[in-house]
Amino acid sequence: MNIYDVSRKAGVSIATVSRVLNGSPNVSDRTRNLVLEVMNDLGYTPNVFARGLGLGTIYTIGIMCSDSSDPYLAHAISYLERGLRTHGYDSILCCTGNSLETRQKYFNLLRSKKVDAIILAGSKLIEMNPMDNQYLIDASRELPIMLVNGYLKGENIYSTVCDDRHATHEAASRLISSGCRDILYLYTSYSYSGVNKMNGYQDALAGCGLPVREKYIRQCPKDVTSARDLLLRLDHSGLSFDAVLASDDALAVGAVKYANMTGREIPDSLSIIGYNNSSYALCTDPELTSIDSKIETLCNTTINTLMGVFHGSNVPTRTTIAADLIIRATTKF
Amino acid sequence: MNIYDVSRKAGVSIATVSRVLNGSPNVSDRTRNLVLEVMNDLGYTPNVFARGLGLGTIYTIGIMCSDSSDPYLAHAISYLERGLRTHGYDSILCCTGNSLETRQKYFNLLRSKKVDAIILAGSKLIEMNPMDNQYLIDASRELPIMLVNGYLKGENIYSTVCDDRHATHEAASRLISSGCRDILYLYTSYSYSGVNKMNGYQDALAGCGLPVREKYIRQCPKDVTSARDLLLRLDHSGLSFDAVLASDDALAVGAVKYANMTGREIPDSLSIIGYNNSSYALCTDPELTSIDSKIETLCNTTINTLMGVFHGSNVPTRTTIAADLIIRATTKF
DNA sequence: TTGTAAGCGTTATCAT
DNA sequence: ATGATAACGCTTACAA
Numbered sequence: 001m002n003i004y005d006v007s008r009k010a011g012v013s014i015a016t017v018s019r020v021l022n023g024s025p026n027v028s029d030r031t032r033n034l035v036l037e038v039m040n041d042l043g044y045t046p047n048v049f050a051r052g053l054g055l056g057t058i059y060t061i062g063i064m065c066s067d068s069s070d071p072y073l074a075h076a077i078s079y080l081e082r083g084l085r086t087h088g089y090d091s092i093l094c095c096t097g098n099s100l101e102t103r104q105k106y107f108n109l110l111r112s113k114k115v116d117a118i119i120l121a122g123s124k125l126i127e128m129n130p131m132d133n134q135y136l137i138d139a140s141r142e143l144p145i146m147l148v149n150g151y152l153k154g155e156n157i158y159s160t161v162c163d164d165r166h167a168t169h170e171a172a173s174r175l176i177s178s179g180c181r182d183i184l185y186l187y188t189s190y191s192y193s194g195v196n197k198m199n200g201y202q203d204a205l206a207g208c209g210l211p212v213r214e215k216y217i218r219q220c221p222k223d224v225t226s227a228r229d230l231l232l233r234l235d236h237s238g239l240s241f242d243a244v245l246a247s248d249d250a251l252a253v254g255a256v257k258y259a260n261m262t263g264r265e266i267p268d269s270l271s272i273i274g275y276n277n278s279s280y281a282l283c284t285d286p287e288l289t290s291i292d293s294k295i296e297t298l299c300n301t302t303i304n305t306l307m308g309v310f311h312g313s314n315v316p317t318r319t320t321i322a323a324d325l326i327i328r329a330t331t332k333f
Numbered sequence: 334m335n336i337y338d339v340s341r342k343a344g345v346s347i348a349t350v351s352r353v354l355n356g357s358p359n360v361s362d363r364t365r366n367l368v369l370e371v372m373n374d375l376g377y378t379p380n381v382f383a384r385g386l387g388l389g390t391i392y393t394i395g396i397m398c399s400d401s402s403d404p405y406l407a408h409a410i411s412y413l414e415r416g417l418r419t420h421g422y423d424s425i426l427c428c429t430g431n432s433l434e435t436r437q438k439y440f441n442l443l444r445s446k447k448v449d450a451i452i453l454a455g456s457k458l459i460e461m462n463p464m465d466n467q468y469l470i471d472a473s474r475e476l477p478i479m480l481v482n483g484y485l486k487g488e489n490i491y492s493t494v495c496d497d498r499h500a501t502h503e504a505a506s507r508l509i510s511s512g513c514r515d516i517l518y519l520y521t522s523y524s525y526s527g528v529n530k531m532n533g534y535q536d537a538l539a540g541c542g543l544p545v546r547e548k549y550i551r552q553c554p555k556d557v558t559s560a561r562d563l564l565l566r567l568d569h570s571g572l573s574f575d576a577v578l579a580s581d582d583a584l585a586v587g588a589v590k591y592a593n594m595t596g597r598e599i600p601d602s603l604s605i606i607g608y609n610n611s612s613y614a615l616c617t618d619p620e621l622t623s624i625d626s627k628i629e630t631l632c633n634t635t636i637n638t639l640m641g642v643f644h645g646s647n648v649p650t651r652t653t654i655a656a657d658l659i660i661r662a663t664t665k666f
Numbered sequence: 667t668t669g670t671a672a673g674c675g676t677t678a679t680c681a682t
Numbered sequence: 683a684t685g686a687t688a689a690c691g692c693t694t695a696c697a698a
Contacts, residue, residue: 002691013669018693028667045445049385050691053674058382060425067411074407078400081428085439090446092393093426095414106418112378113391113423224615253616260618282557283586283616285593335675346685351677359683383675386690 001044010038021046052114060090061306062110064103065121068095070222071278072248072295076121076148079299087307089116100127104135117143117306123150123161123193144309148302149293150192151318158309159318160302162293164193167323168200169207171273171291172245174325176208178332180243180271184234186255187247188222197247197275215239220251227254228261235262242270249274249281249290256284256330272330286329294321334377343371354379385447393423394639395443397436398454401428403555404611405581405628409454409481412632420640422449433460437468450476450639456483456494456526477642481635482626483525484651491642492651493635495626497526500656501533502540504606504624505578507658509541511665513576513604517567519588520580521555530580530608548572553584560587561594568595575603582607582614582623589617589663605663619662627654 003021007014012031019027020035027035038044052058061084065073081091094110096103103125110118118139120126126147127133133152136145140156147159175183185201187194202212216239220230231244231254246252252274256266264270266286274281277292301319308315327333336354340347345364352360353368360368371377385391394417398406414424427443429436436458443451451472453459459480460466466485469478473489480492508516518534520527535545549572553563560579564587567574579585585607589599597603599619607614610625634652641648660666 004691014692015669015671015694016667019668022693026667031667045441047386047691048446049382049391049676050674051693052382053380053386053676053691054693056674063426068401068414069404069408069411071402071404071407074404074410075402077407077410077426078402078428081401081426085427090442091426093396093410093414093424094418095411109423113381224612250612257616257618279557279583280612280616283590283613285590285618337675347676348678348685348687349683352684355677361683364683380675383690384677386675386692387677389690 001042002047006035006038006042006044009042010035056114057116058090058114059088060092060113060115062092062094062113062115062118063121064094064096064106064110064118064125066096066098066124068093070122071280072276072293073122075278075295076299079296080119080121080148080303083300083303087303096125098124100132107135107139111139111143115143116310117146119146119148119302119306120150121148123147123191124189126150126152126192128190144306146302146306148298149295153317156309157317158302158305158315160298160305161318161320162193162298163320163322164196164293165200165203167291167293167325168197168245168275169204170200171325172201172204173208174333175243175245175271175273175331176204176210178271181210182241183216183243183245184231184239184241185217185245185247186220186227186230186251187217188220188251194247201245216241220254222248222250224250224254224257227251228257229254231255231258232261244270244272246273247275249276249278249288252288252290252330253280253284256286256288266330267332271332273325274330277324277326281326281328284330289328289331290326292324292326294323297321334375335380339368339371339375339377342375343368389447390449391423391447392421393425393446393448395425395427395446395448395451396454397427397429397439397443397451397458399429399431399457401426403455404613405609405626406455408611408628409632412629413452413454413481413636416633416636420636429458431457433465440468440472444472444476448476449643450479452479452481452635452639453483454481456480456524457522459483459485459525461523477639479635479639481631482628486650489642490650491635491638491648493631493638494651494653495526495631496653496655497529497626498533498536500624500626500658501530501578501608502537503533504658505534505537506541507666508576508578508604508606508664509537509543511604514543515574516549516576516578517564517572517574518550518578518580519553519560519563519584520550521553521584527580534578549574553587555581555583557583557587557590560584561590562587564588564591565594577603577605579606580608582609582611582621585621585623585663586613586617589619589621599663600665604665606658607663610657610659614659614661617663622661622664623659625657625659627656630654 274290607623
């Protein structure tokens with residue numbers, strides 16, 4: 001079943017069928033309807049390969065992420081996929097894990113599939129060592145590279161980022177205004193976004209004349225239990241803190257559990273702020289104050305920018321979206 | 334840059350290049366190495382469209398799900414994607430939402446992309462009305478249809494399901510053994526899996542000589558707050574219950590929050606069991622007893638079955654995986 | 667408005 | 683072991 005079958009049955013040439021297929025205006029209504037009807041009768045669907053061969057594109061975007069089961073990335077993928085589809089694009093998903101090597105391998109695999117663009121979701125996909133991102137810069141000569149919440153400078157590379165630094169700056173400042181002095185900062189990774197968040201925290205302390213102490217900046221695997229246990233250990237070791245600012249809601253949930261275990265009152269004895277305003281934030285008692293990183297807006301903006309690139313519009317290399325502080329019950333303000 | 338460039342530079346025919354590309358044994362080592370070297374020099378990558386045109390396959394599997402941001406499905410997608418990739422297959426992701434119409438549309442879209450198989454993740458994609466699944470049965474003549482935690486009878490349709498019925502049966506039975514008499518059952522959807530879970534609950538009650546009461550079987554949107562509020566309302570309306578068995582951890586978390594708000598002791602005054610053993614289960618105090626539905630095993634089995642189908646092995650139409658009851662602190666056993 | 671025919675880059679089938 | 687060439691099914695000039 002191909003375009004020839006349709007053309008034969010409709011009594012027109014394959015060129016005409018192709019025109020109908022591609023919505024060319026140079027077809028009479030009568031012919032168009034005839035062809036459409038035949039297509040329907042035959043249950044004809046055009047062959048994408050043949051089409052791709054001619055067009056050099058398949059209306060498919062590659063999406064890379066480290067792990068699609070992470071709630072933040074899962075939402076990102078969901079929004080990206082939905083958004084792309086409304087523009088008539090499919091998505092090939094690629095979860096790369098955390099090794100640079102496999103990431104490059106999958107990146108090339110996507111390129112070999114002739115995807116029209118590659119979206120990198122999550123700032124963990126950008127390496128801190130500039131050399132390690134060279135493959136992206138090289139590839140960007142051939143196809144647009146879109147970064148969701150990550151930044152990399154380059155000719156055909158477009159970044160949409162959340163203003164994480166400003167967000168944690170505000171969060172920490174408000175903790176300080178509400179009387180907190182010993183704010184523990186919990187983070188998981190040193191990504192573009194991770195560094196910005198940490199800087200915001202540090203700037204806020206410095207801006208208020210408070211010391212930035214190494215001991216109050218702690219790395220922790222991104223899961224509830226690890227965070228809870230870390231805080232129990234820190235507490236046990238004699239470190240005193242009256243607030244926890246976390247780079248992810250999972251860590252903040254761990255802080256709530258630590259407080260519950262040790263009998264500390266939230267927010268009177270311990271204030272807690274999470275990040276991402278995920279469904280985790282509503283799981284705890286009291287519910288988490290959290291920074292909404294606007295993942296949906298981030299994804300939609302990324303897609304709009306990409307469509308702009310495809311249409312040759314003049315689009316910004318970098319778009320910054322402001323985060324929102326969602327105030328619930330783990331803070332005194 | 335194509336196969337002609339390589340053939341010219343290597344001084345051989347395109348047929349020979351193609352043979353090298355496809356690992357044909359009918360090439361002398363000398364020629365093979367020569368061609369390989371030229372390919373490397375030129376940075377040549379074969380064109381997937383042309384290849385697909387000839388082969389009629391692109392080593393790509395379509396994955397459909399209702400919503401990739403649901404934690405259960407997000408994990409499923411992650412496992413499926415990873416597993417397929419280890420077998421050399423790509424995945425095209427398609428989130429369809431809950432309307433049958435868009436589902437059919439996307440299904441056909443995947444078919445038109447000539448994917449080698451379609452995996453339907455989550456039992457919500459199978460309709461209760463058999464007529465509405467006809468499109469799957471029709472399509473299964475052309476390509477294998479794989480169901481993850483859903484069942485549909487058909488020639489080329491393969492199901493891998495979790496024994497949900499047995500799981501809730503055991504959970505409810507143990508609640509009863511531990512002294513509970515008024516077990517509230519919370520569910521979200523009437524899917525294949527949803528119905529099985531409910532039946533397990535009902536059977537357990539009946540098996541213990543307890544009445545199955547309509548009032549104790551309640552539908553609820555799959556989010557923490559809705560579940561909490563529903564329970565508050567039921568409590569307020571005078572319904573008395575001493576246990577909650579939920580079809581999803583999110584609902585069970587809502588039950589914990591209800592208990593916290595009303596001051597009911599867990600598990601002494603209220604026992605709670607969730608489903609899926611997701612990260613939600615560790616967010617609450619006390620932590621949730623939950624049924625582990627073995628999503629990873631489900632996905633891996635699905636992929637193994639699919640590879641079996643591709644290789645013409647004799648594979649089972651339906652594979653059932655047993656769930657595990659993970660006992661934590663919201664039950665008296 | 668419609669048709670003809672030349673690509674597009676592979677794979678596969680013949681010969682040799 | 684290698685080469686020539688015909689598919690594969692579409693798009694797109696160019697002609698009519």
